[in-house]
Amino acid sequence: MRETASGLGSRPGGGSAIGRRWPLFTVLAFGYAFLYVPVLLLILYSFNESRLVTVWAGFSTKWYGELLRNQQLLDAAWLSVRIAAVNASIAVVLGTLAANALVRHGRFRGRTGFELLLTAPLVMPDVIIGLSLLLLFVAMQQVLGWPPGRGFTTITIAHITFSMAYVAVIVRARLARMERSLEEAAMDLGARPLRVYLSITLPLIAPALLAGWLLAFTLSLDDLVIASFVSGPGATTLPMLIYASVRMGVSPQINALATIIVALVTLAVVIAGLTMRRPKGERT
Structure with a gap:
């Protein structure tokens, strides 16, 4: 009888626990809906027959065909992708070097100033960064003759300026938490520092x-303010073109392009997740 009574007494407690959790689930559901329902609506309206992006007139894929024939939009997208790829690659190299200097070399002369300069782009407004870089490029062109005008090169340099700060923060956190026993063991066995870094640390x-x-x-592909300052005629990035087209009314081609970008980003995230996943036998 005691066991039965105790078993019955535990049921209300379990039910109350579930009752306490449903507000959390509700808030979580509303949070995900707030983030992803607009994206789903954008994808849905990319298949809209109507020229008006807010009026549904039936299913159609014609705007994808119009997108492929819009050379200006394709050129802007290709320019943004090239800038973003070059920016990300160089930012990873510079950010990794900066993180190594801060984590592996302890105290050195000028460390405080180096940290301040590295983290400044994280908190500085984009308007200030864009204006200061514009003045820098104008002065360099007058004194050195380089860069010749403003376009791909100036936008890429500007994006590297703030992107490397984000990379340095991420890599620095990983290096700070990493055990150095494997590196020390490799050096004890005679491996040179460069070999240890390439074979173990990386x-x-x-x-x-x-x-x-x-x-x-992503930051480079999304940037509008800084690129607007350091770009010139003939160097229009995708965010700049979309922002300019909003004044005349958003075309459904923008929805089609955004859907393609979402699909590519989702595919890249899935591939990255599958690549970085370790086999079950290697998990500890």
């Missing part, structure tokens, strides 16, 4: 490098 921080590259690529 594979261990590879997830942070990949995360930094993807973040730098």
